[in-house]
Amino acid sequence: MSATPDNLKYTKEHEWVSIDGSIFTMGITDYAQAALGDIVYVQLPKVGESVSAGKVCGEVESTKSVSEIYAPVSGVVLSINDALAKTPESINSDPYGAGWLVTIEVSVTPTDLLSAVEYGELTA
Numbered sequence: 001m002s003a004t005p006d007n008l009k010y011t012k013e014h015e016w017v018s019i020d021g022s023i024f025t026m027g028i029t030d031y032a033q034a035a036l037g038d039i040v041y042v043q044l045p046k047v048g049e050s051v052s053a054g055k056v057c058g059e060v061e062s063t064k065s066v067s068e069i070y071a072p073v074s075g076v077v078l079s080i081n082d083a084l085a086k087t088p089e090s091i092n093s094d095p096y097g098a099g100w101l102v103t104i105e106v107s108v109t110p111t112d113l114l115s116a117v118e119y120g121e122l123t124a
Contacts, residue, residue, distance in 0.1 A: 003030050004120050005096055009113035012122060013054075013070040016096065017113065024073050027100040028060060028091060031123045036062040039091045044069075044080045044102055051077060053110060058101065060091065072113065075106040 008016045014032035017024045033039065041061040051057045051071035058069040080102045084090065091099035114122065 003096075004116045004123075006116045008096065008116065009072075010116070010119035010122075011070065011072045011113065013072075014123075015070060015072045017072045022075075022106050022109075023078065023103055024075070024106055025100050025103045026072050027095055028069065029119070029123075030095045032067070033092050033095045033099070036060060036067055037064040038062055039088045042084045042088045042091065042101070044084070045071075045077045047077050047080060049077045051075065051104060053112075060088075069101065071104070073104055073106045073110050074108055075104040078103045078105050 008018050010016050010029065014029045015026055016029050017026045039060055039062045043059040045051055045057045051074065053071055053074045055071055056068045057071040060067050060069060081100050083098070
């Protein structure tokens with residue numbers, strides 16, 4: 001059973017977001033990283049790029065497969081986790097901390113994100 005922090009919101013595509021006003025930090029869930037296996041490469045959107053909720057904004061490559069990352073919200077990318085270029089495996093070891101992917105300034109607050117309980121039911 002993977003950990004699902006209560007203070008985060010989730011998508012059906014296995015991304016998580018933490019919310020600080022209009023700034024949303026996102027990553028992939030513990031469930032997703034476990035399913036992917038050892039992560040070896042991450043492709044992220046560029047700072048300043050606009051992303052749209054539900055649309056592909058990057059990729060995570062593991063020893064098993066390549067998986068698309070979907071933007072959980074619409075907005076502009078404020079920062080990316082540059083450390084992942086050298087240590088993509090931090091997504092495996094700390095998906096909700098050092099393995100964060102990007103921060104996005106949202107244009108519209110999403111209403112379709114899942115609670116930890118709802119995400120837990122989805123992945124049960």
